[in-house]
Amino acid sequence: MTVPEHTARLALPGVLTAEQAARTVAGIAALQREDGAIPWFRGHHLDPWDHVEAAMALDTAGEHTRAAAAYQWLADHQNPDGSWYAAYADGDATRPADHGKESNFCAYAAVGVLHHYLATGDEVFRSRMWPVVSRAIGFVLRLQQPGGEIGWRREPDGTAVPAALLTGSSSVYQALRCALRLADLRGEPQPDWELAAGRLGHAIRVHPERFLDKSRYSMDWYYPVLGGAVRGPEALARLAGRWDEFVVPGLGVRCVLPNPWVTGGESAELALALWAAGDTRRATEILRWIRHLRAGNGLYWTGYVYADQAVWPEEQTSWTAGSVLLAVAALTGDPATCQVFGGQDLPTGLSPDCCDPAGHRAH
Structure with a gap:
């Protein structure tokens, strides 16, 4: 398969080859x-x-x-x-x-x-x-x-x-x-x-x-980091705090506790949050783990019930594939993706006169 230059930049060792990235893009386009x-x-x-x-x-x-x-x-x-x-x-x-x-x-x-x-x-x-x-x-x-x-x-x-x-x-x-x-x-x-x-x-x-x-849902754990509200040492501390609850080594990230179900979207989004927090090693590792969710057509199964060793639900969603590509794009240095998820050049708004630095309400 001929791989366009831009798609070839999405190759990430152990996660996607250039040809695999091209198949994923084609899979989304087909939908x-x-x-x-x-x-x-x-x-x-x-x-x-x-x-x-x-x-x-x-x-x-x-x-x-x-x-x-x-x-x-x-x-x-x-x-x-x-x-x-x-x-x-x-x-x-x-x-x-x-x-x-x-x-x-x-x-x-x-x-x-x-x-x-x-x-x-x-x-x-x-x-x-x-x-x-x-x-x-x-x-x-x-x-x-x-x-x-x-x-x-x-x-x-x-x-x-x-x-x-x-x-x-x-x-x-x-x-x-x-x-x-x-x-x-x-x-x-x-x-x-x-x-x-x-x-x-x-x-x-x-x-x-x-x-x-x-708080049963992993998104509530990592989204304050992914969305950019929590960054720096606080972001790493937040991600470390519930890591063992949500992360299943070798398989991915649980969607919701206590279900024995890892999902591709949450796993890729956590990888993107880890990248934003500066932990590229673990971000890449999680993307490598979810290769087991990849289908032959380049799309990804939504999730996997590891207690039953079964794909569930039996669907391949555009957004799961999309989340993988966005995480890979950040890790491979795509400028637009790095800017909107890194957020260094985005305005932060005006902080309210609500609390002191320790979080106590101002009087």
Whole structure:
């Protein structure tokens, strides 16, 4: 198989050869509809967050036309309030499968748009997508709570759900920082977004009590690192703290305790979080472990129940493959991926006058 130069850069010893990377990219591309939508797999649904993750993976391999089509799908089907529905049957915009609107799903468009711009330098794309990002962030911030956390959903009848998820809010924090970078590029300061990002980052770092208790899920463990709210020694300490609970040596990362089930998406995302925290050795090791989830067509099985030695569910999702490619892209130095997940050049927002450095509430 002829491997394009950009895809060949995704080769990572012990994880992917250039030919294997090309097959994974082709596998994601084969799931994309003609209108740009990327469902989990054909016949299943599309959700906006995983759609963006798959588009970002395409950009890492130089498939910029396909990625742009995915973002155009978002532009074409954004709701008037700036949102997207939580799910669309087979990626068909005329068939919403869940009329709820989830905050982190809507915010993530900002991450993808900045990633695509950094990968391509396409100023026309950036200008065209700016109103889309701006409306989406407006929708999300209308769900922000007084403590800084982001309510996770607006119900189909319009009712706002104030309860916040740590994983979702951590993802929104990354998206807000990417949106602020896009605003900087336009020369259009967004002070309200800066305040919102600062309050949100502070809540993630200092106030776990403001979020629903989902500590059984590995995403709540590593997402504050992956989303960029926790970095440096604190990030390494956080990842070390529950390592033995969630990591199954040789197999990958558990999705939820106490289930004996490792999943490719969580494993690749943890690898990306480890890379962001500076631990490239263990990041690479985890990606090597999940080779057992790789299918012959280049896609990845969603998960593996090791107690039964069985693949489950029997599905190969675009977002699992996408998460692997994004982790590999970071480890191999892809500039756009390193910038949006490394975050060194992303604005951090304005910290609130809430607590002293030890986390005690200010009076």
